[in-house]
Amino acid sequence: MAELAYWEALRRAHDEELANDPSVIAMGEDIGVAGGTYKATLGLYEKYGEERIIDTPISENSYTGIGIGASMAGMRPIIEIMSINFALLAMDTLVNAAAKIRYMSGGRAQCPIVMRTPGGTAHQLAAQHSARLEKMFMGVAGLRVVTPSTPLDAYGMLKSAVRCNDPVIFIEHESMYNLKGEVPDEEIFRPLEGAEVVRKGTDITLIGYNYSAHWCIAAANKLAQENIHAEVIDLRSLKPIDRETIRLSIEKTHRVLVAEEDEGPVGVGSEIIAGIIEDCFFALDAQPVRVHAADVPVPYNHRLEKAAIPNAQSVYQGVLKVLGKSE
Amino acid sequence: MSKTDRKRLLREMIFYRRFEERTFEAYMERKIGGFLHLYSGQEAVATGVLQMVQADRGIGFDYVITGYRDHIHAIKSGAPAREVMAELYGKETGSSKGRGGSMHIFDPSAHFMGGYALVGQPFPLAAGLALACKHQREGRIAVCFLGDGANNQGTFHETMNMASIWKLPVLFVCENNLYAIGTAIERSTAVLDQYQRLGAYKIPASQHSGQDIEIVMEATRSAVTHVRNGNGPYFLEFLTYRYRGHSMSDSGAYRSKEEVTDWMQQDPIQILATRLIHANELTEGELKDLEQEVQNEIDNDIIKFAEESPEPRVEDLTKYVFEDNPDPRWIGPLRAGGEAHG
Numbered sequence: 001m002a003e004l005a006y007w008e009a010l011r012r013a014h015d016e017e018l019a020n021d022p023s024v025i026a027m028g029e030d031i032g033v034a035g036g037t038y039k040a041t042l043g044l045y046e047k048y049g050e051e052r053i054i055d056t057p058i059s060e061n062s063y064t065g066i067g068i069g070a071s072m073a074g075m076r077p078i079i080e081i082m083s084i085n086f087a088l089l090a091m092d093t094l095v096n097a098a099a100k101i102r103y104m105s106g107g108r109a110q111c112p113i114v115m116r117t118p119g120g121t122a123h124q125l126a127a128q129h130s131a132r133l134e135k136m137f138m139g140v141a142g143l144r145v146v147t148p149s150t151p152l153d154a155y156g157m158l159k160s161a162v163r164c165n166d167p168v169i170f171i172e173h174e175s176m177y178n179l180k181g182e183v184p185d186e187e188i189f190r191p192l193e194g195a196e197v198v199r200k201g202t203d204i205t206l207i208g209y210n211y212s213a214h215w216c217i218a219a220a221n222k223l224a225q226e227n228i229h230a231e232v233i234d235l236r237s238l239k240p241i242d243r244e245t246i247r248l249s250i251e252k253t254h255r256v257l258v259a260e261e262d263e264g265p266v267g268v269g270s271e272i273i274a275g276i277i278e279d280c281f282f283a284l285d286a287q288p289v290r291v292h293a294a295d296v297p298v299p300y301n302h303r304l305e306k307a308a309i310p311n312a313q314s315v316y317q318g319v320l321k322v323l324g325k326s327e
Numbered sequence: 328m329s330k331t332d333r334k335r336l337l338r339e340m341i342f343y344r345r346f347e348e349r350t351f352e353a354y355m356e357r358k359i360g361g362f363l364h365l366y367s368g369q370e371a372v373a374t375g376v377l378q379m380v381q382a383d384r385g386i387g388f389d390y391v392i393t394g395y396r397d398h399i400h401a402i403k404s405g406a407p408a409r410e411v412m413a414e415l416y417g418k419e420t421g422s423s424k425g426r427g428g429s430m431h432i433f434d435p436s437a438h439f440m441g442g443y444a445l446v447g448q449p450f451p452l453a454a455g456l457a458l459a460c461k462h463q464r465e466g467r468i469a470v471c472f473l474g475d476g477a478n479n480q481g482t483f484h485e486t487m488n489m490a491s492i493w494k495l496p497v498l499f500v501c502e503n504n505l506y507a508i509g510t511a512i513e514r515s516t517a518v519l520d521q522y523q524r525l526g527a528y529k530i531p532a533s534q535h536s537g538q539d540i541e542i543v544m545e546a547t548r549s550a551v552t553h554v555r556n557g558n559g560p561y562f563l564e565f566l567t568y569r570y571r572g573h574s575m576s577d578s579g580a581y582r583s584k585e586e587v588t589d590w591m592q593q594d595p596i597q598i599l600a601t602r603l604i605h606a607n608e609l610t611e612g613e614l615k616d617l618e619q620e621v622q623n624e625i626d627n628d629i630i631k632f633a634e635e636s637p638e639p640r641v642e643d644l645t646k647y648v649f650e651d652n653p654d655p656r657w658i659g660p661l662r663a664g665g666e667a668h669g
Contacts, residue, residue, distance in 0.1 A: 022462075023462075051462065056489065057488060057489060057492075059488065061481065061485065062454070062481070062482050062485030063489065064451070065448065065451025065452050065455060065486070066451045066454045066455040066458055066489060067455060068452055069392075069440075069451060069455020069456045070455035070456065070458045071455070072435075072452070072455070072456065073390060073456045073463075074459055075455075075459045096443075096448065097445075097448060097452065101441070102647050102648065102649070103648055104423055104427040104431040104441075105423050105431070105433035105435070105647075106422070106423040106424025106433070106647060107646065107651075108422075108436075109440060142648050144649070159657075160656070160658075163654065163657055164653060166650055166653070189657050190661065191656070191658060191659050191661045192658055193658055193659065193661070194660030194661030195661070196661055244660075
């Protein structure tokens with residue numbers, strides 16, 4: 001078992017899938033000669049050539065559309081968008097074409113693309129490079145949305161996404177590319193559906209995904225020192241959402257907190273809590289709590305940025321709120 | 328072109344005209360809903376271009392994609408006309424099983440990859456189909472039909488740039504009917520001759536009459552040769568005119584009667600029919616018989632099929648959002664604490 005950084009896990013998945021199937025191609029800005037902004041395709045241009053590792057101009061909507069068109073004719077494109085902010089430029093082809101082609105063709109055409117992109121905030125990248133837009137994709141019928149939080153899932157879910165015949169929005173995180181974790185040496189696939197209980201507990205369920213899953217784990221570790229045993233669920237997939245795993249956990253813990261990095265209104269937390277109210281309202285002993293970012297564009301100034309974005313401490317404080325304790 | 332070929336193309340165009348006019352009637356009878364964009368007046372373009380594209384490789388060899396004025400492009404590409412009509416009726420037997428309607432005719436078995444209702448969206452999709460063709464090295468090309476209005480979308484410029492630098496085997500066919508919905512081209516577009524815009528992307532381009540099918544075919548012949556021989560994209564512009572408004576909800580009142588009448592004097596069906604009659608390849612009587620025969624086929628077979636076909640089942644509402652039976656290794660839920668699937 002090797003310890004890989006998140007970016008290395010992505011790179012390995014790319015490499016294996018490119019080697020496995022000649023119809024797999026990767027396309028995006030700077031992914032070829034330059035090796036990829038986050039190194040997810042480092043060295044692959046030299047190995048697979050310019051026909052399969054395609055450097056695109058800065059034309060997000062149309063190169064995404066080109067990937068979609070190619071996928072309709074049997075290719076399996078992995079489309080990298082350098083920042084999720086720029087995915088807004090590709091929203092037309094993703095939402096109006098990729099998501100709908102299978103349906104509006106009555107199942108006769110399909111669009112097996114993966115759009116990989118980092119979301120979230122890094123350090124002082126300011127409003128136009130710090131978006132968290134997962135909720136926009138979650139609202140679209142026909143798109144799968146996955147948010148791997150570990151190198152293992154980054155590797156195994158990317159491989160699954162490449163072989164999936166539906167369009168998959170694969171959301172990474174600006175701050176996670178150097179995160180390390182164990183990945184088995186043998187080839188594995190990780191499912192694109194289904195949440196995972198990453199820490200067992202009895203007192204409260206903490207739900208996170210992508211980077212916020214790590215805040216939940218850190219908060220749970222701190223809470224354990226105070227004899228509060230939190231169960232942590234890593235959602236892994238935002239579309240579809242694994243409501244069953246959430247229900248089973250809440251029926252055990254009777255309390256819940258959802259952590260997301262996005263602005264709160266109309267977010268992942270709203271959707272999860274609505275589902276909880278529908279599925280297990282009577283199992284709750286306390287009102288559900290959402291931890292989310294302030295409803296502002298992400299500021300440049302580091303103190304303001306820190307104040308805008310939640311973290312493990314916000315999750316910890318949120319738990320105290322659910323439990324009716326002050327710090 | 329042989330006598331029989333010219334007569335067959337004439338019959339096809341008469342068929343397409345009657346097909347579209349019959350959908351107009353069905354729409355007025357409320358049997359067809361939604362938006363309906365008719366092609367009457369532009370028949371020579373789709374018929375001529377696709378006839379020539381298919382000449383060496385056959386129907387369904389190359390990919391075809393277009394915008395929302397798509398019925399005739401689909402049929403000429405090989406989609407059965409009765410399935411296209413059934414789609415307009417929203418029936419389960421339709422090209423898209425009643426899920427797409429007029430603007431989303433699909434027939435992948437004929438390599439007709441859809442009609443799209445977002446103006447300009449097919450440009451990149453066509454380039455993507457062409458990218459796949461280039462990878463697969465089977466000699467296919469992609470043909471993208473779009474109107475002059477689409478050329479003002481960003482996708483036009485982005486796609487032309489990429490198609491050019493990557494030498495993609497794609498034939499762009501601009502059906503310049505002088506109006507973007509209700510706005511005349513002079514009021515929306517800086518460069519009126521669309522083919523001139525391609526100089527910016529080093530893509531060869533030319534402009535021709537879209538009313539005379541033999542001119543359309545001749546222009547297409549050299550363009551297809553260029554694309555098929557690996558020289559990259561080609562852009563054909565045909566000047567043409569739609570007789571009806573943009574859609575059924577548009578009376579076309581922004582156009583003068585004189586303008587419409589002038590264009591109707593250059594009717595593509597009339598031009599070819601007159602030529603055949605003058606060349607003694609067709610008599611007036613045979614033309615009448617042809618028209619009657621087409622009418623009978625549409626009424627007795629195509630409309631009948633659409634009317635008698637079943638509606639989709641409501642129980643199937645959520646089918647076709649995702650793949651039916653994906654591999655459980657990469658789709659199946661990972662339950663609490665579950666192990667990775669190998």
